[in-house]
Amino acid sequence: MYSLDAPQPIDTPPLSALTIPVLDLKSSVRAGFPSPAEDLGAKRIDLAARLIKHPQATFLMRARGDSMKDAGIFDGDVLLVDRAVTPRSGHVVVAVIDGEFVCKTLSMRAGRVKLRAANPGFPDIVPTDSQTVEVWGVVTASIKQFAA
Amino acid sequence: MFALVDGNNFYVSCERVFRPSLQGRPVVVLSNNDGCAIARSNEAKDLGIRMGHPWHEIRHLEDQAGLIGLSANFELYGDMSDRMMSLAAGLGPQQEIYSIDESFIGLEGVKGDLVARARAVRARILSWTGIPCGIGIGPTKTLAKLANHIAKTAERKPGSYPARFAQVCDLAITTSDELQALLQSTPVGEVWGVGGRIGAQLQALGIQTVWDLSRMEPQAVRQRWSVVLERTVQELRGVSCMSLDDVPPAKQQIACTRSFGSAVRDLALLVEAVSEFAVRASEKLRAQGSLAGEVLVFVRTSPFRKGPQYSRSHVQPLVRPTADSREIVKAALDGLKSIYRPGFDYAKAGVMLMEISSAAHEQGELFLDEVQGEGTSSSGEAQPRRDPQRLMAALDAVNQRWGKHTMRLGSNRLNAQAPRGWVMKQERRTPRYTTLWEEMPLVRA
Numbered sequence: 001m002y003s004l005d006a007p008q009p010i011d012t013p014p015l016s017a018l019t020i021p022v023l024d025l026k027s028s029v030r031a032g033f034p035s036p037a038e039d040l041g042a043k044r045i046d047l048a049a050r051l052i053k054h055p056q057a058t059f060l061m062r063a064r065g066d067s068m069k070d071a072g073i074f075d076g077d078v079l080l081v082d083r084a085v086t087p088r089s090g091h092v093v094v095a096v097i098d099g100e101f102v103c104k105t106l107s108m109r110a111g112r113v114k115l116r117a118a119n120p121g122f123p124d125i126v127p128t129d130s131q132t133v134e135v136w137g138v139v140t141a142s143i144k145q146f147a148a
Numbered sequence: 149m150f151a152l153v154d155g156n157n158f159y160v161s162c163e164r165v166f167r168p169s170l171q172g173r174p175v176v177v178l179s180n181n182d183g184c185a186i187a188r189s190n191e192a193k194d195l196g197i198r199m200g201h202p203w204h205e206i207r208h209l210e211d212q213a214g215l216i217g218l219s220a221n222f223e224l225y226g227d228m229s230d231r232m233m234s235l236a237a238g239l240g241p242q243q244e245i246y247s248i249d250e251s252f253i254g255l256e257g258v259k260g261d262l263v264a265r266a267r268a269v270r271a272r273i274l275s276w277t278g279i280p281c282g283i284g285i286g287p288t289k290t291l292a293k294l295a296n297h298i299a300k301t302a303e304r305k306p307g308s309y310p311a312r313f314a315q316v317c318d319l320a321i322t323t324s325d326e327l328q329a330l331l332q333s334t335p336v337g338e339v340w341g342v343g344g345r346i347g348a349q350l351q352a353l354g355i356q357t358v359w360d361l362s363r364m365e366p367q368a369v370r371q372r373w374s375v376v377l378e379r380t381v382q383e384l385r386g387v388s389c390m391s392l393d394d395v396p397p398a399k400q401q402i403a404c405t406r407s408f409g410s411a412v413r414d415l416a417l418l419v420e421a422v423s424e425f426a427v428r429a430s431e432k433l434r435a436q437g438s439l440a441g442e443v444l445v446f447v448r449t450s451p452f453r454k455g456p457q458y459s460r461s462h463v464q465p466l467v468r469p470t471a472d473s474r475e476i477v478k479a480a481l482d483g484l485k486s487i488y489r490p491g492f493d494y495a496k497a498g499v500m501l502m503e504i505s506s507a508a509h510e511q512g513e514l515f516l517d518e519v520q521g522e523g524t525s526s527s528g529e530a531q532p533r534r535d536p537q538r539l540m541a542a543l544d545a546v547n548q549r550w551g552k553h554t555m556r557l558g559s560n561r562l563n564a565q566a567p568r569g570w571v572m573k574q575e576r577r578t579p580r581y582t583t584l585w586e587e588m589p590l591v592r593a
Contacts, residue, residue: 056231057276059582063593073593081591084276094591099169101591134168 051141057084059137061094061101068092068103071118077144079103081137092118092139097125106135149255149285149320150292150392151266153236153273155229156280156300158249159187162228163218165278166581166589174215178203181407182219182575190304219577227582231277239269239283244392252289254392266316285318289390290383293340294358295319298330309333331359331384341380346373358384402440404428405498411453412494418447419481425499426480430473431547433501434540439469441503443476445483450495458494460487469505472536473543476501 052058063077071092073079081094089108094101095115104115104125113133115125127133155161159177164170174191178184185192185201195213197206209215229248237243242254255262266283274280282303284295299317302309309317309330319327337347339358355361362384370378379389404425412418422445433440446461462483466475480499579587 054276056235060585060588061591062588064590065593068593075593078588079591083278096168099167099171101168101589103591103593136168 051080052082053140054082054084057137058082058140061103063103063142067117067119067122068105069119071105073103073118073139073142074144077142079139080141080143082140083137085138085140087135087138094136094139096134096136097127097131101136103139149258149262149287150289150388151239151253151255151262151283151285152246152289152292152296153232153239153251153253153269153281153283154296154300155232155249156282156303157187157189158229158279159220159225160189160192161279162225163221163578164189165228166224167578170216174209174213175218176201176203176206176215177218177220178576179220181409182217183407185217186220217576219574221577221580223580223583224578228277228279232273232279232281235273235276236269236281238272239266242392252292252392255285263316263318263321266318270315283316285316285320287320287386288383288388289392290340290380291319291386294331294334294338294384297338298334328359331362332357334358336361339380339384341376346377349373400504401500401502402429402432402436402438402504403498403500404432405446405496405500407450407496408494411450412497413490413492415485415488415490418484418488418494418497421497422480422484422499423477425497426477427473429499429501430471430476430540431544433476433504434471434544437507438504439471439507440476440501441466441469441505442501443479443483444500444502445480445487445498446500447484447487447494447497449492453493453495455493456491458489458492460489462487463502469503470536471507472540474536 059081061079061081063073063079064075066075068074073092079094085091087093087106089106091106092103093106093115094103095106096102097115102115102125105118107114107116107124113127115127115133117124125133160170160175163175163177170189172191173189174195174197175189176185176192176197177187179186182203184203185197185199185206188197188199192215195206195209195215197209197215203217206215207217210217225248232249233243233245233251236251236253240253240255240258242256244252244254246252258265262285266285270281270283282296282300284292284297284299286292286295295317298309298313298319299315302311302317303314306314313330319330322330334357336342336350336355336358337344339361342350342361350361355364361381364381366378366381369381382389406421406425408421412421426443426445430440443464443466444461445464446459448459449455449457451457464479464483466479470476476499484497579589581587581589
């Protein structure tokens with residue numbers, strides 16, 4: 001007889017992705033029909049190789065603040081900053097102003113350099129005559145992580 | 149033909165890449181435990197700060213001159229060095245990485261204007277990594293190193309040398325009159341391999357400049373000093389005696405020693421520290437493919453502190469030469485236990501590996517294993533002995549990939565959450581910007 005209010009205990013431990021060993025597919029033994037993809041020699045997409053064109057010149061930085069939100073950069077995002085890319089007007093850049101790193105859109109028009117915010121709530125940075133703008137690097141990508 | 153590429157004030161330059169506000173200010177980087185200056189910005193040099201100047205003697209310059217002292221951030225410097233070296237390699241077909249901030253480039257077969265090429269490589273290193281460097285070119289390694297000194301000094305002290313030698317200096321294309329003038333305006337102590345003692349002896353004999361040294365009779369130099377100095381004289385004359393070592397010679401001694409952040413009394417803490425040092429030293433040993441025959445361990449109190457003084461060392465021979473961390477740690481700890489005396493404030497300890505041989509000449513260990521009874525199980529059946537080399541290779545691979553201390557031996561439980569008294573004092577270290585995800589630089593957006 002089965003009782004409704006006394007369910008059978010389940011002994012199987014909960015299956016979690018973490019407890020399953022990861023198999024190295026390349027070296028695992030295969031039997032049966034050869035894979036039709038075998039001879040193509042295709043490699044899985046390498047995210048780092050795709051995003052980082054100049055490894056020696058690329059650095060990661062974390063964005064703090066909301067002034068670039070309309071450009072898709074939010075507080076906490078991780079930026080890929082490439083120092084090998086020549087900065088042009090319209091590039092999102094990391095610049096040095098008064099010894100501090102700022103992320104803005106570079107604008108160069110008629111010989112005037114401006115650092116534009118991408119959020120109407122924030123002012124653009126127009127360097128004064130005593131201020132120098134140094135472009136530290138060009139932001140080539142932004143990483144926003146949703147779940148670890 | 150050789151070039152020497154050398155980062156300017158390298159550690160300080162690395163710090164400035166990530167803290168632009170340090171630009172133009174006097175900055176020093178301090179040795180382990182914030183003891184003394186091991187790198188100085190030009191502004192710090194102008195304040196009269198010497199290499200090795202103890203921090204407590206220059207500390208007052210923080211207030212008086214805006215001096216900034218930073219703890220060494222070797223993880224950062226190592227990564228920046230790696231970036232710089234791989235760009236420097238673009239200068240020519242061979243590279244010898246001589247130190248963290250210097251590399252020799254073999255220029256054999258490189259066509260075209262070498263100075264223009266060197267300037268382009270220098271500009272790329274500066275633009276891509278933010279590190280300024282000097283490049284010296286010459287027909288011998290000694291002359292390339294001297295050219296590098298001229299390139300850096302001409303930039304830092306205008307007027308010391310003709311301005312066109314700033315940043316990049318090629319001694320192979322100077323006229324003989326120009327070369328003579330350059331060598332005559334460089335003190336003999338700047339020559340690679342001429343240390344303080346030999347430099348003083350040479351000066352006592354009236355050999356003041358590099359030119360004077362290059363005019364000496366090589367035979368006489370060998371008789372009076374050594375074949376090494378004779379080689380230096382030959383190289384100054386343009387006769388190449390040293391080739392690029394693609395593999396640096398294996399070290400005959402490997403040491404890992406450290407002063408403690410605060411005094412250590414407890415044996416348990418010393419055990420932890422000595423284990424850690426032995427593990428580090430074993431890693432270096434394996435990295436150069438060697439085995440050690442003896443392990444020296446020492447502990448001592450600080451002669452600069454009050455209280456009873458004690459200093460002892462012990463050499464523990466190993467049963468057979470090995471690179472196995474476990475055997476080296478065990479030998480170091482056996483040594484430590486034999487020299488440890490309670491009641492002292494220990495300030496420094498260290499482990500040194502000696503009797504170093506190449507792993508390629510490893511003696512057969514078949515019979516030793518049987519004598520030790522390791523190779524057989526209790527039932528007397530032969531068991532495959534676990535291969536310590538593979539275990540150690542796995543240990544090194546894990547720690548390289550996932551960070552130091554990811555996998556370790558039982559006796560060295562270094563715990564990042566619970567700093568111990570012996571952990572290095574690095575109060576002024578900047579974040580490890582490029583090697584730790586949690587410490588990447590912040591940018592205001």
